Each structure stands twice: as structure tokens, then as C-alpha cells.
Amino acid sequence: MLFAAHDIAGGYGAIHIVRNISFELDAGDTLALLGRNGMGKTTLLRTLVGLADRFAGGVAVDGKPLPPRNPRALARLGVTFVPDDRGVFARLTVAENIRLAQLAAYGETAPDVYALFPDLKRRMLQPAGTLSGGQQQQLAIARALATAPRLLIVDELSQGLQPSVVEDLARALIEVTGQSGLALILVDQNPKLAMRICDKVMVMQRGEVVASGSSAMLGSDPRFFDLLIVS
Numbered sequence: 001m002l003f004a005a006h007d008i009a010g011g012y013g014a015i016h017i018v019r020n021i022s023f024e025l026d027a028g029d030t031l032a033l034l035g036r037n038g039m040g041k042t043t044l045l046r047t048l049v050g051l052a053d054r055f056a057g058g059v060a061v062d063g064k065p066l067p068p069r070n071p072r073a074l075a076r077l078g079v080t081f082v083p084d085d086r087g088v089f090a091r092l093t094v095a096e097n098i099r100l101a102q103l104a105a106y107g108e109t110a111p112d113v114y115a116l117f118p119d120l121k122r123r124m125l126q127p128a129g130t131l132s133g134g135q136q137q138q139l140a141i142a143r144a145l146a147t148a149p150r151l152l153i154v155d156e157l158s159q160g161l162q163p164s165v166v167e168d169l170a171r172a173l174i175e176v177t178g179q180s181g182l183a184l185i186l187v188d189q190n191p192k193l194a195m196r197i198c199d200k201v202m203v204m205q206r207g208e209v210v211a212s213g214s215s216a217m218l219g220s221d222p223r224f225f226d227l228l229i230v231s
Contacts, residue, residue: 002027002183003079003151007057010047016055017043018207025151030177030184032194032215034228035204041187042084044204045155048185049074049081061151078106078150084159084187086140090129094120094139097128098146107148111180116172117142134165141169145176151183157197158188166193173197191228195219203227 003025011017018040025031033041046052047068048059054068061077071081089097098113098120114121117138123131128139137157144152157173158166174197177184188194195201195215203211203224211218211227218224 009056030198032198040207080149084156088128095124101143101146110148113142
């Protein structure tokens with residue numbers, strides 16, 4: 001088992017936001033985490049990677065339990081997180097951003113990120129802070145992939161991006177996960193997009209998982225999309 005989360009409860013300080021969440025991922029598994037805004041998706045991701053407080057439960061990579069609030073421990077085991085603010089180094093060029101990621105690579109075999117995102121190759125010498133929002137998101141994903149991760153966690157892949165950029169990002173993730181055995185956890189407000197990229201789905205409401213299963217199974221259930229709009 002590559003990654004396991006059991007009975008996770010998390011939040012910030014005295015505020016408990018997510019609870020009773022468990023799942024497991026093998027190499028190549030892809031999981032979409034869905035739900036309305038404010039349901040705890042981002043907090044769950046941040047709890048898993050050690051950027052929020054874990055009040056209960058455990059996280060393990062390759063069966064090895066990991067302490068809470070220790071994102072570096074996960075990174076050393078090949079887990080890479082792309083936050084919703086993208087986190088690129090604005091003053092560095094595209095090439096410098098990617099080179100820094102390569103220097104911190106977990107594994108030796110990373111995809112050719114310039115082949116995945118040709119627009120970045122054309123902008124290698126451009127400062128990241130001058131890129132459009134879509135280009136910065138491409139760079140954020142490219143940087144993450146350049147670390148040769150075993151598990152990629154992406155928060156809000158398509159938020160605020162034009163459709164052509166979203167398609168480029170979706171194509172890249174589908175290609176990489178299909179060919180390399182990369183595992184993926186994806187949060188996105190577009191359920192159809194997320195389910196096209198990912199084979200598995202979990203739906204959150206009020207900090208808990210209320211439905212889970214395969215994308216094919218849930219996508220064919222007419223009650224499924226109602227779960228995404230219940231207040």
C-alpha cells in the first residue's frame with residue numbers, strides 16, 4: 001500500500017473541521033475529492049500533508065506511520081502537494097523553478113515536463129510572476145512532476161482558468177498517471193472534469209465523507225450529483 005489515511009480528524013488550533021476519514025491508495029490509483037466550497041476538502045489535504053493540525057488518526061506511506069505537522073517527511077517519501085495558490089517562485093524564471101524542483105527530486109525518472117507543457121518551454125526565460133494564471137498553474141504542476149513523485153496531491157486544479165488551459169492540464173495528468181504509475185489525489189470544483197481524470201471518488205459534506213466509489217459507478221447514479229449541492 002503506497003498511502004493510507006485512517007480515521008483522520010483535522011483542523012486548525014481548537015477548530016475541528018474534518019473527521020472520520022479513511023482511504024488507501026496503491027501506485028497508479030487516482031482519487032477525486034469532491035464537494036461544495038467549505039466542506040473541508042482543502043483542510044483534509046493540508047492535514048494529510050502536515051500543514052494543518054491532525055487531532056486523530058494516522059497517515060502512512062509504505063506502511064510507515066508519519067508524524068503530524070511534518071510535511072518534509074512526506075516529501076522525502078515522494079509525496080508532492082500543489083496548493084490552491086500554486087506556490088511558484090515569482091522572481092525566478094520558468095526554467096529556474098523547474099530546475100529547483102529537479103534538484104529536490106524523490107526519484108530518478110520524472111516526465112519531460114516541457115513536452116507535457118510546450119508553452120512553458122517557449123517561456124523558459126520568463127519570470128514566473130509575469131505568467132498568466134493558467135501558465136502559472138501549468139508551471140506548478142510541472143514543478144511537482146519534476147520531483148518524480150510517487151503521489152501527487154493537487155488542490156483546485158482548474159479554478160479560474162480558461163477551458164483550453166484546463167484541457168491541457170487534464171491531458172497531462174491523464175497521460176502521466178496512465179503511463180508512470182503515479183498516484184493522484186485531486187480536488188476540483190468541476191466534478192465531471194475530476195471524474196474524467198480520476199478513477200475513484202470521495203464526496204465530502206460538513207467535514208465528513210458521505211459517498212465514495214468508482215467514478216464510473218457514481219457518475220451513472222442520478223443521485224450522485226445531488227450530493228454536491230446539498231447544503
